[in-house]
Amino acid sequence: MHAAAPRRGVNEKIKGFQHMHTTSTRNDTGESSSLEHYVATQANFASIISAAMSLAMIIALFGVVVLISCYADDGYRKILADLISVQGSSAAGFILSGAALYLQCLNVGKISRKLALASRVLIVLLLLLSAGFLLQNLFGVKLLHGAFSVLSTAGSAFGAEIHPLAAGCFLLTALILLLQDLRIRGGHYPAEYLAFVLLGLSAIPLVGYLYGINKLTFLRYSTGIPLLTALGFLLLGAALLMARPSHRLMSIIIGHAPGGNMLRRLLPSMLFLILLLNWLVSRGAERGLYSDQLMLPFLTLIDGALVVFVFWRFAGKLDREYGARMQSAAKLAEANSLLTAVSDSTREPIFVKNRQGLLVFANPALLQQVGKTWEEAMYRSSRELFTEREEADRIDEDDKRVMAHGLPETIEQTLHLQHGIFTYQSTRVPWFDKAGNVLGVIGISTDISERKRAEDSLREREAQLEKAVVERTALLRELTNHLETVREEEKRAIARELHDNMGASLTALSMHLESVYKILPEDEKWQERKPRMQGLMSSLVSTTRRIQTELRPNMLDLFGLKAAITEQLDELAERTGITCKSSLPDEDVTIGHEMEIAIYRMLQEMLNNVTKHAKATQVDVILDVDEEQVSLTVRDNGVGIPQERQDNNKTYGLRGLRERATFFGGNVVIRSTPGNGSIISIRLPLAPVADV
Amino acid sequence: MEDVLQQLVTTKGHSVDAPLKIFLVEDSEDVRDLIIESLTEIPGVVLAGYSETEQDAMARLENESYDVLILDIQLKQGNGMHLLQSLALAGKRRHDELKIVFSNHVSSTYRRVGVQYGVQFFFDKSSEFTKLRSLIERISGRGAAGKNNSPRGFAPA
Numbered sequence: 001m002h003a004a005a006p007r008r009g010v011n012e013k014i015k016g017f018q019h020m021h022t023t024s025t026r027n028d029t030g031e032s033s034s035l036e037h038y039v040a041t042q043a044n045f046a047s048i049i050s051a052a053m054s055l056a057m058i059i060a061l062f063g064v065v066v067l068i069s070c071y072a073d074d075g076y077r078k079i080l081a082d083l084i085s086v087q088g089s090s091a092a093g094f095i096l097s098g099a100a101l102y103l104q105c106l107n108v109g110k111i112s113r114k115l116a117l118a119s120r121v122l123i124v125l126l127l128l129l130s131a132g133f134l135l136q137n138l139f140g141v142k143l144l145h146g147a148f149s150v151l152s153t154a155g156s157a158f159g160a161e162i163h164p165l166a167a168g169c170f171l172l173t174a175l176i177l178l179l180q181d182l183r184i185r186g187g188h189y190p191a192e193y194l195a196f197v198l199l200g201l202s203a204i205p206l207v208g209y210l211y212g213i214n215k216l217t218f219l220r221y222s223t224g225i226p227l228l229t230a231l232g233f234l235l236l237g238a239a240l241l242m243a244r245p246s247h248r249l250m251s252i253i254i255g256h257a258p259g260g261n262m263l264r265r266l267l268p269s270m271l272f273l274i275l276l277l278n279w280l281v282s283r284g285a286e287r288g289l290y291s292d293q294l295m296l297p298f299l300t301l302i303d304g305a306l307v308v309f310v311f312w313r314f315a316g317k318l319d320r321e322y323g324a325r326m327q328s329a330a331k332l333a334e335a336n337s338l339l340t341a342v343s344d345s346t347r348e349p350i351f352v353k354n355r356q357g358l359l360v361f362a363n364p365a366l367l368q369q370v371g372k373t374w375e376e377a378m379y380r381s382s383r384e385l386f387t388e389r390e391e392a393d394r395i396d397e398d399d400k401r402v403m404a405h406g407l408p409e410t411i412e413q414t415l416h417l418q419h420g421i422f423t424y425q426s427t428r429v430p431w432f433d434k435a436g437n438v439l440g441v442i443g444i445s446t447d448i449s450e451r452k453r454a455e456d457s458l459r460e461r462e463a464q465l466e467k468a469v470v471e472r473t474a475l476l477r478e479l480t481n482h483l484e485t486v487r488e489e490e491k492r493a494i495a496r497e498l499h500d501n502m503g504a505s506l507t508a509l510s511m512h513l514e515s516v517y518k519i520l521p522e523d524e525k526w527q528e529r530k531p532r533m534q535g536l537m538s539s540l541v542s543t544t545r546r547i548q549t550e551l552r553p554n555m556l557d558l559f560g561l562k563a564a565i566t567e568q569l570d571e572l573a574e575r576t577g578i579t580c581k582s583s584l585p586d587e588d589v590t591i592g593h594e595m596e597i598a599i600y601r602m603l604q605e606m607l608n609n610v611t612k613h614a615k616a617t618q619v620d621v622i623l624d625v626d627e628e629q630v631s632l633t634v635r636d637n638g639v640g641i642p643q644e645r646q647d648n649n650k651t652y653g654l655r656g657l658r659e660r661a662t663f664f665g666g667n668v669v670i671r672s673t674p675g676n677g678s679i680i681s682i683r684l685p686l687a688p689v690a691d692v
Numbered sequence: 693m694e695d696v697l698q699q700l701v702t703t704k705g706h707s708v709d710a711p712l713k714i715f716l717v718e719d720s721e722d723v724r725d726l727i728i729e730s731l732t733e734i735p736g737v738v739l740a741g742y743s744e745t746e747q748d749a750m751a752r753l754e755n756e757s758y759d760v761l762i763l764d765i766q767l768k769q770g771n772g773m774h775l776l777q778s779l780a781l782a783g784k785r786r787h788d789e790l791k792i793v794f795s796n797h798v799s800s801t802y803r804r805v806g807v808q809y810g811v812q813f814f815f816d817k818s819s820e821f822t823k824l825r826s827l828i829e830r831i832s833g834r835g836a837a838g839k840n841n842s843p844r845g846f847a848p849a
Contacts, residue, residue, distance in 0.1 A: 496768075499766050499768075500719070500720075500768055503720075503766070503796065504719070504720030504721075504722060504723060505720075505722065506818070507720060507722075507723050507796060507817045507818060508720060508722035508723045508726055510817070510818035510819070511723060511726050511727075511817065511818070511821050512726065514819070514821050514822055515730075534819065537818055537819075538818055538819055541796050541817075541818045542796070544796075545796050548766075554765075554766065554771060555799075555801060555802075557771075558771050558773060558774045558777075559773070559774075559777075559805060563801055563805065566801045567799050567801035567802070570799055570800045570801055571799060
C-alpha cells in the first residue's frame with residue numbers, strides 16, 4: 001500500500017477507505033489509477049516535446065553551421081568539406097524545417113495564433129523551396145536559380161545544387177508540418193505515417209553509406225546525398241514524430257502499456273542487431289571468407305534466427321503480461337465481489353457522488369430509499385432523486401461543504417421519502433484520488449428514525465416533567481408564601497396576646513411591686529431580696545418585650561423599614577455586644593409592606609445566623625434601593641460560612657433566605673472565605689406592582 | 693431639658709391655683725388605674741382624660757386641654773409614637789405641653805423618634821414609675837419642696 005500517499009488532516013477512517021480504494025485500482029491496471037497515469041503521461045509528453053524541440057534546434061543550428069561553412073576561407077574548406085558538401089540549399093531547408101518544428105512544438109494545442117501564423121509562413125517557404133528544387137532537379141526548371149545566384153557569389157561554396165531525394169524529403173517535411181495536427185477517421189494522423197516515410201527515405205542513403213554501396217547514395221543522380229544530409233533527415237523525422245507524442249503511433253511507443261514497453265525495449269536492440277550482423281556478413285564476404293553467393297543464405301539464416309528469437313521473446317513476454325493481468329483481474333474480481341457483497345447486503349444506504357453532485361454509485365439500500373432503479377438513478381442530481389426540493393438542496397450543500405473542506409462530517413437529516421419520513425445520520429467523506437484531489441463525496445447513512453422518535457418522546461416527556469416541576473415549584477412557593485403569611489398572622493396574634501395580657505399584667509405587677517418595695521421590712525434579708533425581685537421582674541418584662549418585637553416588628557409597621565432595621569441592630573448590639581453598623585438610604589423606603597416584611601425577616605434570619613455561628617465582633621448592614629431593585633447586604637467578620645453549609649439545602653436559615661428571595665424573583669449570593677467572615681447579599685427586583 | 697422643666701415649673705408656679713392637667717394614653721387597665729391613682733394623689737394634679745387607643749387619643753387630644761401628655765408606646769390599637777407623629781403631621785403639636793413616654797424598655801430607636809416628635813422624658817414602666825411620679829410632683833409645684841430628688845434620677849431623652 002506504499003502507493004497511498006499519506007493524507008493530511010484526514011482521520012483514520014478515510015485512510016482505511018483510501019486503502020481499499022487504492023487496492024482495487026492497483027489491481028485494476030497493475031500500475032496506478034487512470035488519473036495518475038494520465039498525469040504521469042502528461043509529464044512524459046512534456047519531456048518528449050522538449051526533446052523534440054532540442055532536436056529541432058540542433059537541426060536548425062546544423063543548417064546555420066553549414067551556411068557559415070559555405071562562406072569560410074579556402075583554407076578551412078578542406079576541414080569543413082563534409083559540412084560544405086551538404087550545400088547551402090539543403091542548409092536553408094534544414095533551417096526552415098527546424099525553425100518551423102520548433103514553433104510547432106512551442107504551440108502544442110494551438111494556443112497562440114501568432115506562433116501558428118509564424119510557423120505557417122516558414123512551412124510555406126519550405127514548401128516553395130522544396131517544390132522549386134524538385135522542379136529544378138526533375139524537369140530542369142530553374143525557378144530558384146535567380147534567387148540563389150545572389151547567394152552563391154564568387155568565393156563562396158554555396159551550392160544551389162540539391163539531390164532530388166533531399167528535395168523530396170523537404171517537401172515531405174513541409175507536408176508533415178502542415179498536416180501535423182490533422183486527424184482523420186479512426187484516430188489516425190497522416191503526418192505520423194508521412195514521418196515514417198521520411199525516416200525510411202533517409203535510411204536508404206544511410207544504409208548505402210553503411211555498406212559502402214554507391215548506388216544507394218547516388219540513386220541514379222549525378223551526385224550522392226551527403227551523409228550529414230541523410231543523418232539530418234533521420235533526426236528531422238524523429239523530431240517530427242516526437243513533436244506530437246500524444247498522437248496514435250507515438251502514444252504506443254511511449255505508453256505504459258506492455259506493447260509500448262516491449263517496443264521500447266526490443267526495437268532499438270533488434271535494429272542494431274540486424275545492422276550489426278548484416279554488416280558482419282557483408283564484411284566477411286568482402287574479406288573473402290566465403291563467396292558472395294553464400295551471403296544471401298547467410299543473411300536469410302541470420303535474419304530468420306533473429307525473427308524467431310524476437311517473436312518467441314515477444315510471445316513469452318505477452319504470456320507473462322497476460323498471466324499477471326489474469327491474476328490481478330481475479331484478485332480484482334474477488335475484491336469487487338466482496339465490496340459488492342458488503343454494499344449490497346448492508347441496510348445502510350451508501351452512495352458516491354462526483355464533483356458535480358451526480359450519483360455515480362449507489363447500493364441497493366439507497367436505491368430502495370429513493371425508490372428508483374440504478375438505471376433511473378445513475379448520474380442524477382439530488383433534486384431528481386428526492387421529492388422535497390429543500391431537502392435535496394440541503395444535501396447538496398452538505399456535500400459541497402465536505403468537498404470544499406476536505407474533511408469528513410456526520411450530518412443528521414430528515415427526509416420525506418415515498419414510504420414515510422425517515423431520519424438518517426449520514427457520514428460524508430471526501431473522495432480523494434492519490435494526488436489528494438477531491439473527486440467527489442462518499443456517503444454512508446444510518447437510519448436513526450427509531451432512535452430519533454425515542455429521543456423526541458423522551459424530550460417531550462422531559463419537557464412535560466419540567467413543566468410539572470415548574471408548576472409544582474410555583475405551587476410550593478405559593479404555599480410557602482401562604483404559610484409565611486399565616487405565620488406572620490399567628491405571630492401578630494401571639495404578640496398581641498403577649499402585649500395585651502401578659503405584658504400589661506407584668507407591668508402592672510412591677511409597678512405594684514415598686515410600691516411594695518417601699519414598705520419592705522428594713523431587715524437585711526428583705527433588702528437583699530429586693531434587687532433580686534427587681535432583676536427578675538425587669539428580665540421578665542424585657543424578655544416579653546423582646547419576644548413581642550421579634551414576633552411583630554411594630555417599628556416596621558409604623559416607621560418603615562429603615563427604622564425597623566435600626567431597631568433590630570440596636571437590639572442586637574445591646575443583646576450581644578456585636579458592633580453593628582448600617583448604611584441605609586437617605587430617603588424613606590417604600591417598597592410595599594409584603595416586601596418590607598420579607599426583607600425584615602431575611603435580615604432577622606441573617607443576623608440570627610451571625611449570632612449563632614459566625615462568632616463575629618462586627619456586622620455591617622447595607623440596604624440599597626433604586627428604581628429597579630432593592631438589595632440587602634450583611635457582612636460580618638466572623639469565621640465564615642463553610643462551602644458545604646452554603647450548598648446544603650437543609651440549612652434552614654439559608655434555604656429560607658433563598659425561598660423568600662426566589663418568591664420575589666430575586667436571588668441570594670453568599671461569599672465567604674473561611675476565617676475571613678462572610679457576605680450575604682440579597683437582591684429583589686422591584687416590580688411596578690410591588691407597591692401594594 | 694432642665695430648661696423645659698424649669699419653664700414648666702415656673703409657668704405652673706405663677707398660677708398655683710390652676711391644676712396640672714395630665715392626659716394619659718395607656719391601654720392596660722391595670723396599669724392605667726395604677727398611674728391615675730398614684731398621680732392624682734399628688735395635690736394640684738388632675739386627669740384631663742385618658743385614651744386606650746391611638747384613634748381615640750387622636751380624636752380626644754384635639755379637644756382636651758392638658759399640660760402633660762403621658763403615653764405608652766404599644767397600644768391595643770395603634771402606637772404612642774405614631775400618635776405623636778400623626779399629631780405633628782396634623783399640625784396640632786403644642787409647644788408648651790410636656791410629653792413623657794412611659795413604656796417598657798424603650799429602644800434607642802424609639803428614643804430617637806420620640807425626641808424628633810418633642811418627647812422630653814422617657815421612663816421605664818417596670819422600674820421608673822417612682823421617677824415619673826417625682827417629676828409630676830415637681831412640675832405641679834407641690835411636692836417639689838417636699839421630696840425632690842436629684843434631677844439626675846430622671847431619664848431625659
